[in-house]
Amino acid sequence: MPKHDTPLMDELEKGPWPSFVSDLKRQAEKSPQCWDIVGQMELSYKDRMTHWKHGGIVGVFGYGGGIVGRYSDVPDKFPGVAHFHTVRLNQPSSKFYRTDLLRKLCDLWEKRGSGMTNLHGSTGDLILLGTKTEELEPLFYELTHDLEWDLGGSGSNLRTPACCIGKARCEWACYDTQAACYAMTMKYQDEIHRPAFPYKFKFKFSGCANDCVAALARSDLSAIGTWRDNIRIDQAEVKNYLSGANKANGGGTPAKGDKFDIQKEVIDLCPTGCMWMEGDTLKIDDAECTRCMHCLNVMPKALRPGLDQGASLLMGAKAPILDGAQLGTLIVPFIKMDPENEFEELVDVIEKCWDYWMENGKNRERLGETIQRVGLPTFLRVMEIEPIPQHVREPRSNPYVFWREEEVEGGWQRDIKEFRKKHAQ
Amino acid sequence: MPKHDTPLMDELEKGPWPSFVSDLKRQAEKSPQCWDIVGQMELSYKDRMTHWKHGGIVGVFGYGGGIVGRYSDVPDKFPGVAHFHTVRLNQPSSKFYRTDLLRKLCDLWEKRGSGMTNLHGSTGDLILLGTKTEELEPLFYELTHDLEWDLGGSGSNLRTPACCIGKARCEWACYDTQAACYAMTMKYQDEIHRPAFPYKFKFKFSGCANDCVAALARSDLSAIGTWRDNIRIDQAEVKNYLSGANKANGGGTPAKGDKFDIQKEVIDLCPTGCMWMEGDTLKIDDAECTRCMHCLNVMPKALRPGLDQGASLLMGAKAPILDGAQLGTLIVPFIKMDPENEFEELVDVIEKCWDYWMENGKNRERLGETIQRVGLPTFLRVMEIEPIPQHVREPRSNPYVFWREEEVEGGWQRDIKEFRKKHAQ
């Protein structure tokens, strides 16, 4: 395929940020179809429009997900991208890679595809961007056989779960996010690869309330690490913050004023107001703490999560199509996350939820939309979770309560004729 | 009518709070039909049910409001309340009464009704509770001729407007609430007395953000006094608070701690954090103040509203039937309230709003429900009010914007065939 004239694309080779255009051109030297990627992009830049057609259904035998079909609407001009399907791979939990594996993947993709990738997609998959239908089966064969690696999810499937870096390199992880992510990915391979749900379903695992995998915003089920005992305080290190020996926020927020002011930077910003100083001793009323992480973030050397650790489960987060975006709703305030028992408690919750949603969810209805439609009280009931005030930000203000007949003394059946005897019409 | 045996009612004669039962009995000595009120109440207390029938339509000629029909569903037992209609009277603004007028009213109601009243109904009317259909016309005649007093509203009418005590006895009134209330009551007598609206409509007038007539919660249009310049500070009186010579909150909140702490009681509670002390001088950054009244309430001798006064207009408050309760939505942040020009600016707003609502409101749709149905942007457009950020607590988070064709370059008409020339199907 020839090089195209791409003045608009070329503009994007300037400037300090890494240029995907330069990178495309570099690849094109080896994979000439990349000239057509640049070429079609140039056309889009001229037309101010995409030139991709609505994706067709393509895939590998026996799988109903993992490949996103894509065709050019100007294939004659750019035959190199006439077919341009995406291959999604289950990424290893928290995305560490040994270079030998990565290099094998590069070789495979050089052979079987465009040579362009996304590391990673927004959901978390490793994405191979652009190949032809006829390459899919061979690619899959080599991926599974030679790299021992599998496809990710798409369509009305479970999507590849994702997690924060957690215990691998973070002091705050309250459970093993990688272990949980991997365990669920393996346990539910079938759900990832074969559409059986009303719509997509996403898991995300963050080790603490900082939520570094943005689970709360974009996963039907998120597990966020937390603790139920007391924040561990190292008072000696508190003093080191007061003296300036320790840098606030690990040095991460140097811009605004450098002298540490524990009152302003920590105590006043605690959302529950449960911290105070007694001399140079820091006090926390842990019963009032909502484990928001702010104080730990600012004084990582002095403060650590409690030891009775687990996770909060929130459900139903999603993007706005169609009822408006949702954040996850707190469903299980605290659950043990135990790799030893294969996350039994978590699995219970997941499967109860799926049973209900698969039976009751409408076509293309995300879990969050189902919960909104049937109401949180009903959802808690089917989940066999006792309703507690932690489920709400505030109690209802409208008075429209749905009572059930068995809750009302005497039931609902009444005789209007009896009534009329006492109340003339 | 005979006295009934009323053991349950009698229970309510005990205790320190004034007893309506004792009062009813006292009146019954003069107005024997009151025995039947007590009697029917006793029956309700036994049956745990009301014994009133659904109100029939009764009224005086030419009026479509002011009387609420009411009939007993046990008229044989209690003939004294077989008919028991309510008469609503326009109360004088802020409910001062000369006793000569009140006594005349008592005489009238002794002659024409049960002798029982509500001073006042929740909307604000003076309510005469319980009379027969045949008494209505004579009562109306005597009310208008002898007392020079008129009926209030009911049904799909404008309801009797109400106001706080304002300038009559309050230091904070930012406009003349009585004058506004009276002027609107007089201007819209026709709307009060003859149903012409989709549903009821209520005005309420509060002189400041304390909102002592609870306008924001329960009036389709509320005018709440405010100012747009600076809080007037008397620094000498500030010092008197600091020294304890002045009592905080005018002595109204003595319970918790008596020593005044300006930081805790005022500065820390200011919702915008716009106050601070410089030595013993109190500073306010008025540009940040939202005129919430808290600091003025706590230090009435030291702080007074600014001098450039007017009102904020909020619209659409109502009780929960059927879409859920609404508080008033801020529509006009600041308006002059000038008795000299007969509240011209206010009248403009009212009439523009009515014109739209009367044309577009559905049957039994309160203004707030109409606004919710058509959307606040549309409502502002028909009100010819420029949309400003003050109209919202926060900008929208969903992306579902209704663009109008004229706003979009090239309009909406496109040719799919032209499109297909560039984009193959």
Added chain:
Amino acid sequence: MGYDPQNPMKDRITDIGPPHYEKMFPQVIKDNYGKWLYHEIVRPGVLKHVSETGGECYTVRVGSARLLSIEFVREVCDIADAHCDGVVRWTTRNNIEFMVDSEAKVQPLLDDLASRGNKFPVGGTGACVSNVVHTQGWIHCHTPATDASGVVKAVMDEIFDHFTNMDLPAKCKLALACCLNMCGAVHCSDIAILGVHRKPPMVDHDAITGLCELPLAVAACPLGAIKPATVTLDDGKEIKSVKVNADRCMFCGNCYTMCPAMPLADPEGSGIAILVGGKVSNTRSGPAFSKMVIPFLPNTPPRWPEAVAAVKNILETWAANARKYERLGEWAERIGWEKFFEKCDIPFTEKSIDDYRLAYNTWRTTTQFKFTSHIK
């Protein structure tokens, strides 16, 4: 002269409105209109307003049952004549205010009021419980789920001392509405008592034809629970009526408002819900709706011990725990509603979880919560 039934339109006067407010003012109000400088609460129930003219107005506020006889009103007039130059006023919450223009006149007035038994309790100012804004209940309305005056009397008897003493952290505004129409400010009160139904409407097929327009009855239901139906009466006659899908009913009573042949009230089904934490003033946190914390308590006349205890418990718990100036809802927001339920020892039920139109906004979408006894 006088009304002539033969000629009802003769000399008819209409649209004259209320008496002009200025004519009703006492001298001290007239003289100082718009000139007030500041106020003090000299003792519970007694306000002192000071004007820039030097004028002073002392106000004595007394609680009232609101359901008043003309005999009582005449007694009020007697007092006003004796002490207040023949003027009295009512507040926006149905209290009575007697005003005098000098400090010397206060004590005689208070003595007079005190001499009249329990009819004129002085209080209701500052950080106290307010008089209860309330509605008609069984004394006059057709849709109530509970009584009004009786419940209010029972409640106020119990918390009376908080009306006559300013011993609370802030004002506490009480309200009662006897049905979901919520005549009053129940939806924005510190503590609200609300009459609620829990049985779906019966349909009085024998009477419906004359009483309602069926399409209006059908349209009345916000949840579409009412459908047209053909039914056979006892006499074999087929008529058009409606049927109710009870499982979709949320007991709002709008059908009964539109159609008298669909009564809901029931001795066991109807009762009281408690809502708390609402507020109207814009002070500090701004206006807020009341939230339902107890979905149902039975109707137990004449003294409603369950409702009375519930109100008292919430009031006292707030009073013991809140900060100065902190309204009930502000306190609950600060400590978190889970703590509110724990501290007040109120069982939490699913009924407090919103599932109506804007429900999602009230669900908890953060990991921030406190561990309470609710979490096992």
Added chain:
Amino acid sequence: MGYDPQNPMKDRITDIGPPHYEKMFPQVIKDNYGKWLYHEIVRPGVLKHVSETGGECYTVRVGSARLLSIEFVREVCDIADAHCDGVVRWTTRNNIEFMVDSEAKVQPLLDDLASRGNKFPVGGTGACVSNVVHTQGWIHCHTPATDASGVVKAVMDEIFDHFTNMDLPAKCKLALACCLNMCGAVHCSDIAILGVHRKPPMVDHDAITGLCELPLAVAACPLGAIKPATVTLDDGKEIKSVKVNADRCMFCGNCYTMCPAMPLADPEGSGIAILVGGKVSNTRSGPAFSKMVIPFLPNTPPRWPEAVAAVKNILETWAANARKYERLGEWAERIGWEKFFEKCDIPFTEKSIDDYRLAYNTWRTTTQFKFTSHIK
């Protein structure tokens, strides 16, 4: 051996999942898994984690375009082999992290990265602008209203210094989604760039029969703007198709997702909206949605100057005005959105006023507001 097209199911391996994460770890991570004590950010882009074993891990984070060639990935592998014992990782926001186990190895790594032109910008830690979470745009998707990679490049070029310097009040998380499907966390970002359509879908009657199930197309529209219709094609043939009531359309694009014969995109109609103030972490204020402050900016490739300027303006205004640790939305909430618009000098339009499902909750229902230039 190898894939046999004649016998595709032979030796088939399925459902084996990803490589096990533990196999991917470098030694320092393995040794200290779950034992980390604290971290420091020694300079922008360089993290130091200290374990209770005494072990240390130094991480160098570099920005990445996310759209990566395998040539580039191989270069990354070369670096990892040279400095990091053959391990590299990607973050949840598409940055690359190189880890070494001692301080001594940091500078050589940094020098190597710096020697490779602009391909490996070190930064993205602490109080800086994050790399932009983004989507496909014109490089791979069929529904975009704008491009992704190109807009991101243009924006990051302009605010590059805030990526390499921790000079902001707090973290600032940027995201881009090219259509309302919002693949990414655009709905909860400090600053979000969102591709939006503004023209209703065209209906390709010639193609619709083969491409869509009409009932699904009709059902796709949340506002009922799509109705079945019979149309006559140029060749005179009558077919069943659909028609769109353009006045009810809100340009969500769901119809196009369900029916390829209903394209929306248009050079003038489509463009960019800016949303701000969202956040995911539960720190202090808890998670929040982004709010739409600029409803439309045109698509102006290759450099989108309007969108770039808008992002930069908001970023700089926030940076100049917010308090330490105050995320963009927390700042806007504290000063009030009217002040946000004033300070950023962004014209307010009715488009920022919600009129969708839960709209009422965003309207202002208090008298509390600030006087700004908006009030004449």
